[in-house]
Amino acid sequence: MRTQPQASHFIDGAYVEDAAGAPLAVLNPATGDTIARLHEATPAIIDRALASAARAQVAWAALRPVERARILRRASDIIRDRNADLSLLETLDTGKPIQETEVADWPSGADALEYYAGLAPSVTGETVPLGPDFAYSIREPLGVCVGIGAWNYPSQIACWKAAPALAMGNAMVFKPSETTPLGALKLADILMEAGAPAGIFNVVQGMGAVGAALVTDPRVAKVSLTGSVPTGRKVYAAAAEGIRHVTMELGGKSPLIVFADADLDSAVGAAMLGNFYSSGQICSNGTRVFVHRDVKEDFLSRLKARAEAIVMGDPTDPATQMGPLVSAAQHEKVTAYVARAKAEGARLVTGGGSEGLFVQPTVFADVTDTMTLACEEVFGPVMAVLDFDIEEEVIARANATEFGLAAGVFTADITRAHRVVARLQAGTVWINAYNLTPVESSFGGVKLSGVGRENGKAAIEHYTQLKSVYVGMGPVDAPY
Ligand code: NAD
Numbered sequence: 074m075r076t077q078p079q080a081s082h083f084i085d086g087a088y089v090e091d092a093a094g095a096p097l098a099v100l101n102p103a104t105g106d107t108i109a110r111l112h113e114a115t116p117a118i119i120d121r122a123l124a125s126a127a128r129a130q131v132a133w134a135a136l137r138p139v140e141r142a143r144i145l146r147r148a149s150d151i152i153r154d155r156n157a158d159l160s161l162l163e164t165l166d167t168g169k170p171i172q173e174t175e176v177a178d179w180p181s182g183a184d185a186l187e188y189y190a191g192l193a194p195s196v197t198g199e200t201v202p203l204g205p206d207f208a209y210s211i212r213e214p215l216g217v218c219v220g221i222g223a224w225n226y227p228s229q230i231a232c233w234k235a236a237p238a239l240a241m242g243n244a245m246v247f248k249p250s251e252t253t254p255l256g257a258l259k260l261a262d263i264l265m266e267a268g269a270p271a272g273i274f275n276v277v278q279g280m281g282a283v284g285a286a287l288v289t290d291p292r293v294a295k296v297s298l299t300g301s302v303p304t305g306r307k308v309y310a311a312a313a314e315g316i317r318h319v320t321m322e323l324g325g326k327s328p329l330i331v332f333a334d335a336d337l338d339s340a341v342g343a344a345m346l347g348n349f350y351s352s353g354q355i356c357s358n359g360t361r362v363f364v365h366r367d368v369k370e371d372f373l374s375r376l377k378a379r380a381e382a383i384v385m386g387d388p389t390d391p392a393t394q395m396g397p398l399v400s401a402a403q404h405e406k407v408t409a410y411v412a413r414a415k416a417e418g419a420r421l422v423t424g425g426g427s428e429g430l431f432v433q434p435t436v437f438a439d440v441t442d443t444m445t446l447a448c449e450e451v452f453g454p455v456m457a458v459l460d461f462d463i464e465e466e467v468i469a470r471a472n473a474t475e476f477g478l479a480a481g482v483f484t485a486d487i488t489r490a491h492r493v494v495a496r497l498q499a500g501t502v503w504i505n506a507y508n509l510t511p512v513e514s515s516f517g518g519v520k521l522s523g524v525g526r527e528n529g530k531a532a533i534e535h536y537t538q539l540k541s542v543y544v545g546m547g548p549v550d551a552p553y
Contacts, residue, residue, distance in 0.1 A: 074158065076162060077110065078109060078255060081112045082118055082275075083275060083276040084125050085129075085272045085275070087271070092112055094118065094278075095279075096110060096113075097111040097113055102399050103168050103389075103430070108166070111278050112278070113251075114277040116286065119287060122246045122275040123290055126275055127244070130242070130244035132270065134214045134242035134243075136242075138240075139193075142191070144268045144269050145190035146187055146190040148260075151266060161389065163178050163228055164388045166227065166253045166254075166256060178229050181232070182232025185229075185236035186232060188236070189239075189240035192240065196533055196537070197212070206546050209541075211542065215294040215318055215538055216243060216293075217246065218243045218245045218296070219288060220235065220245050220248070220297050221296070222299055223250055224399050225399070227249055227250060227257065228256030236512075238536045241537050243294075244272060244273050244274070244275075245275070246277060246287060247275070248277055248278070248283055248287060251280045253399065260276075288312055289314065293315070293317060296318070297319070297525070298323075299356075300323065302324050302476075305521075305523065319524060319525065320526070322525075324452075324521075324522065325358070325522050326360055326361060326448065326476045327359050328481070329347055329362045329363070329480070330363045330461075330467050331368070332365050332464075332482070332483060333368050334485040334486055335505075336483070336485065341372060341375045342379075343359070344359060344376065346507055347362075348434075348455070349395060349456075352398050352432065353451070353453045353455060357510070358479075360450070360451065362459065363471065365462070369460055373436070376422070376423075376458075377423045380434040381423055381434075395454065397431045398453060404427070404430045404453075406452070408427050410446060410451045410455060414437050414440070414457075417446070423435065424436060424454070432455075441459070444457075464492075471497060474520075478501070478518040478519075480497040480501075482494060490505070491504075500516065500518045513529060514528060515527070515528050515529030
């Protein structure tokens with residue numbers, strides 16, 4: 074398959090190159106091969122992208138919502154028709170197995186486009202009776218929005234941001250992660266093919282500095298970032314300078330609590346999904362697995378057997394269940410955490426080995442709350458299993474983190490499930506499930522894990538603002 078795009082950027086409806094930008098090589102993490110050579114956006118490219126978005130947004134916002142919706146729905150159909158090719162490109166760009174990308178990446182992006190296309194025409198204001206006078210509200214787009222993506226779900230992230238933004242009449246300039254820049258260009262291309270006007274969705278490439286230049290431009294009304302907490306702090310602060318709207322989708326160290334009455338096979342399966350899917354490179358992963366002491370050894374022995382049966386290898390092979398980490402830098406970080414967990418006295422149950430950029434599915438037991446593995450986001454296939462005895466204790470320990478992205482509870486007792494969920498500090502909580510993120514349900518973090526929400530009806534509010542209109546029906550009663 075051809076992995077080299079026509080050009081590095083997509084601006085005003087067309088691929089654009091500017092060879093003056095610093096070179097950006099795109100590697101296939103499974104082989105180390107260079108699959109594309111791009112250039113970072115120069116200030117001139119950034120300016121063109123923002124100017125194009127600002128110009129296009131006015132006419133786009135003036136369309137009837139059903140007209141915008143029709144285009145987004147068409148784009149979602151095109152994505153579904155081309156899912157095989159798009160997923161292969163995603164696999165080559167990220168190293169994630171094709172059996173994942175074909176079901177979880179672009180398909181979720183298509184869902185987002187379809188979902189917000191469906192919602193767009195029904196977003197209305199309200200009328201407020203005020204005696205003879207009245208007021209009404211209009212839900213207006215924000216204007217030009219900037220999207221900045223992480224590398225773990227590059228195309229899904231682009232779609233999750235573009236879909237609500239565009240549906241509500243905004244334009245977007247999107248900067249993908251420099252590590253996985255290819256999918257967003259495809260989205261831009263597909264939106265144009267679906268009939269979107271030029272300039273509505275532009276893509277510029279580059280490292281953090283390109284993102285920073287976008288965030289501080291006076292033409293920008295909103296910034297939506299998916300990334301780490303340190304980057305989130307910088308972007309939030311930079312956006313604050315211009316009093317811009319923000320959505321921050323940041324990191325996590327989420328708890329998954331397994332009570333003694335849980336269906337253990339399901340709990341093991343969920344813990345594996347929540348630690349090994351995408352080689353563990355998922356923000357909402359349940360990386361602190363609290364297992365009730367009565368079932369801990371049973372849980373660990375089932376987990377070990379299933380983890381050791383995971384098929385690692387060529388991500389383009391449909392039989393492969395786990396691929397490499399996304400980059401050498403990520404691999405170095407993850408293997409250092411494995412070494413540190415051993416040094417701090419955690420018990421290695423399985424895995425721990427590594428070859429190339431591949432890291433075995435790894436489980437540590439007897440992890441305590443103060444070990445590095447229980448405190449910091451690893452973003453690799455490394456599960457920490459911690460013991461607990463009583464409900465009250467595990468809730469307090471689950472919440473004893475600066476993060477608050479997600480959490481999971483496994484129990485057969487529905488009263489307990491809801492009681493515990495009510496007290497967990499997290500933006501998304503699963504009961505007897507883990508890491509399912511349908512676009513219909515909102516997603517986002519509390520505490521350091523973020524502000525704002527993606528997906529669901531909640532995202533509409535994050536891509537619109539209210540205008541209140543007071544209508545005077547009689548003469549003005551002035552005291553002067
Ligand atoms: P990162 O923070 O290193 O980079 C994210 C993006 O921000 C990249 O596009 C990067 O170029 C850009 N960037 C960096 N510095 C910037 C600056 N000063 N101004 C503007 N943009 C800047 O994150 P990453 O390594 O790409 O992704 C992994 C992280 O993302 C993890 O912490 C993970 O938890 C988080 N994540 C969160 C979610 C979520 O929805 N909450 C989803 C996926 C990943």
